[in-house]
Amino acid sequence: MIAFWLKLWQLTRPYKGRFILGLIFGVLSGLADTLVLLTLAFVFGVVFIRTKDANIDQLLSKLPKLLASAFVQAQQWMAGLLHAGSNGTLLVVVSLVPLVMLGRGVCSYLASYLMGWVAVRALCDLRARLFEHLLNLPFSFLTRNSTGELMSRVGDVSVLQNMIGVSMVTIIKEPISILTKAAIAFQINPLWTVIALVGFPFCVIPVVVYNRKVRRAGAGIQTEQANLNRVMHESFTGSRIVKSYNLEKTVVDRFKANQAKFISHYMRVIRSTESPGPIIEVLGSLGVAVLLFYLARDTSAEGSFLFIGALVSMYSPIKAVIRLQSELQRTRAATSRVFELLATQSTLLEPPHPAPLQAAGCAIQFDHVSFSYGDRLVLRDIQLRVEPGQMVALVGRSGSGKTSLTNLLLRFYDPTEGAIRIGAVDLRQASLRDVRAQMAVVTQEVILFDDTIANNIAVGLPGASRAQIERAAAQAFAHEFILEKPHGYDSIVGEKGTNLSVGQRQRIAIARAILRDAPILVLDEATSALDNEAEKIVQKALDELMKGRTTICIAHRLSTIQHFERIVVMDAGQIVETGSHAELLARGGIYQKLYTLGSTLDGSIP
Numbered sequence: 089m090i091a092f093w094l095k096l097w098q099l100t101r102p103y104k105g106r107f108i109l110g111l112i113f114g115v116l117s118g119l120a121d122t123l124v125l126l127t128l129a130f131v132f133g134v135v136f137i138r139t140k141d142a143n144i145d146q147l148l149s150k151l152p153k154l155l156a157s158a159f160v161q162a163q164q165w166m167a168g169l170l171h172a173g174s175n176g177t178l179l180v181v182v183s184l185v186p187l188v189m190l191g192r193g194v195c196s197y198l199a200s201y202l203m204g205w206v207a208v209r210a211l212c213d214l215r216a217r218l219f220e221h222l223l224n225l226p227f228s229f230l231t232r233n234s235t236g237e238l239m240s241r242v243g244d245v246s247v248l249q250n251m252i253g254v255s256m257v258t259i260i261k262e263p264i265s266i267l268t269k270a271a272i273a274f275q276i277n278p279l280w281t282v283i284a285l286v287g288f289p290f291c292v293i294p295v296v297v298y299n300r301k302v303r304r305a306g307a308g309i310q311t312e313q314a315n316l317n318r319v320m321h322e323s324f325t326g327s328r329i330v331k332s333y334n335l336e337k338t339v340v341d342r343f344k345a346n347q348a349k350f351i352s353h354y355m356r357v358i359r360s361t362e363s364p365g366p367i368i369e370v371l372g373s374l375g376v377a378v379l380l381f382y383l384a385r386d387t388s389a390e391g392s393f394l395f396i397g398a399l400v401s402m403y404s405p406i407k408a409v410i411r412l413q414s415e416l417q418r419t420r421a422a423t424s425r426v427f428e429l430l431a432t433q434s435t436l437l438e439p440p441h442p443a444p445l446q447a448a449g450c451a452i453q454f455d456h457v458s459f460s461y462g463d464r465l466v467l468r469d470i471q472l473r474v475e476p477g478q479m480v481a482l483v484g485r486s487g488s489g490k491t492s493l494t495n496l497l498l499r500f501y502d503p504t505e506g507a508i509r510i511g512a513v514d515l516r517q518a519s520l521r522d523v524r525a526q527m528a529v530v531t532q533e534v535i536l537f538d539d540t541i542a543n544n545i546a547v548g549l550p551g552a553s554r555a556q557i558e559r560a561a562a563q564a565f566a567h568e569f570i571l572e573k574p575h576g577y578d579s580i581v582g583e584k585g586t587n588l589s590v591g592q593r594q595r596i597a598i599a600r601a602i603l604r605d606a607p608i609l610v611l612d613e614a615t616s617a618l619d620n621e622a623e624k625i626v627q628k629a630l631d632e633l634m635k636g637r638t639t640i641c642i643a644h645r646l647s648t649i650q651h652f653e654r655i656v657v658m659d660a661g662q663i664v665e666t667g668s669h670a671e672l673l674a675r676g677g678i679y680q681k682l683y684t685l686g687s688t689l690d691g692s693i694p
């Protein structure tokens with residue numbers, strides 16, 4: 089619990105001026121609450137001076153001398169004026185109540201305003217920090233956690249906003265109001281107060297009992313919310329599959345099943361939040377009943393407005409504090425995952441003093457590299473040297489580890505054993521930014537942002553001019569189809585590029601890589617989605633692009649890489665053959681088999 093408060097404090101620290109001011113106004117509004125009660129008593133005392141309330145005098149006798157005499161003098165002065173028949177004074181006296189109310193209103197408004205001001209900023213900071221943290225976590229983390237879940241974790245942060253914005257005011261204001269009222273009641277008559285409050289210690293019991301339930305159910309709510317988001321995210325992004333396989337009902341049923349769980353957790357929270365209130369009211373009224381019973385027998389006892397007023401007006405703040413308890417438990421439950429995620433360490437460590445990395449003119453060296461995603465080894469003892477400017481083709485069966493090899497080069501993952509070096513620098517000694525800045529990548533799966541075509545190409549070189557973008561597009565043979573789009577380069581591509589054909593997306597990705605102009609080029613089936621004709625054209629563009637760059641090109645269609653100086657054949661995570669097309673064919677190994685198979689499938693032997 090203390091750790092939780094410390095975290096809250098840290099969140100609000102950048103805004104501590106307003107935060108503290110908010111706390112001060114919270115204190116003031118708590119005090120003002122009691123002041124309203126005192127003013128009412130004072131005004132009643134003045135107006136009904138004939139039935140002068142003995143208890144106010146008792147109370148006054150315990151106030152500091154100066155304050156008490158000022159109070160009495162003011163009262164007498166006004167009463168004197170009143171008896172003199174001045175209606176104006178009566179007006180002044182009765183308007184004291186709205187005046188104090190106004191004071192209380194201003195304090196409580198300012199407290200809520202300032203806390204809200206701090207809360208929304210502190211929480212946006214936290215959300216941005218979480219988002220940045222998650223984005224900087226390695227690829228492996230992001231692929232392990234579903235998008236829907238991660239999104240709802242970032243959304244969970246808003247629960248904290250309510251905590252800081254609303255509950256902080258309650259935490260400060262209500263206890264002060266309760267304590268001052270209890271003090272007043274106690275001053276008037278300690279014995280009665282104790283009798284009236286005898287039920288309150290028992291109030292703590294339901295709070296303690298329900299706290300744990302609320303926390304557990306609160307965590308449940310958040311989990312189900314994440315599940316709902318996951319189902320929705322998957323279904324909307326996979327709507328093509330959902331529709332073509334008639335999965336709508338299945339998905340909706342899954343959604344409803346999640347909602348049913350959500351409802352049961354939610355109802356548990358409602359029960360736990362709402363039960364203590366009535367229980368406390370019953371216990372409290374029990375105290376009042378005992379008091380009345382006592383008063384009925386004690387004929388000398390006189391009812392006191394202030395006393396009864398103080399006791400009765402304590403209920404609502406007590407209820408608020410108790411309700412706050414469950415709010416707090418829910419918040420803790422909802423945010424524990426947020427803080428857990430923030431504490432997740434990256435497995436890809438940035439070196440404290442990164443070595444400068446310049447790939448131009450440097451060879452890439454895979455030095456006895458082994459790698460596994462979990463316990464299954466997908467790359468075994470890879471030994472490969474790619475000279476600067478050399479073009480190497482990587483071929484092999486599906487699942488043989490080609491993409492994994494390039495994942496290591498991009499440092500999405502670190503090798504389990506061995507090292508990858510560019511020039512003399514181990515990738516682990518360079519900064520991640522530097523490593524990735526050396527490479528341009530075109531992959532099997534093209535990722536486009538829901539933005540204009542021009543902006544999607546400019547991803548390769550942020551800040552590129554329109555002329556540069558168009559030149560790159562022309563080189564990627566994308567210029568013509570882009571101009572045919574309704575808004576040309578300013579056409580929106582749709583989420584993940586749905587407004588474009590797969591081949592068009594791929595050409596945009598190639599334009600990106602052209603614009604990036606990096607010394608190392610990684611092509612992972614960059615032309616796999618193009619038809620034969622388009623492929624020939626784009627291949628030309630790629631050939632242009634590869635000139636002078638160190639290139640690793642993964643290809644399924646062997647016809648596209650025959651002219652490569654070096655072809656590396658992988659099988660089951662190992663390099664099994666290397667050589668030129670002619671050499672490998674002559675050897676009659678796996679390459680030769682793949683080649684004859686591919687040629688017959690293509691139906692054409694080049």
Ligand SMILES: Nc1ncnc2c1ncn2[C@@H]1O[C@H](COP(=O)(O)OP(=O)(O)OP(=O)(O)O)[C@@H](O)[C@H]1O
Pocket residue numbers: 231461462466484485486487488489490491492493
């Ligand atoms: N994120 C991952 N987590 C666990 N295993 C993975 C992951 N990605 C790939 N694999 C496994 O690693 C092996 C190599 O996969 P990889 O993607 O490198 O193959 P590939 O040669 O690129 O195949 P393809 O030609 O089909 O693209 C496969 O058996 C695959 O199941």
Ligand SMILES: [Mg+2]
Pocket residue numbers: 490491492532612
């Ligand atoms: Mg692959």
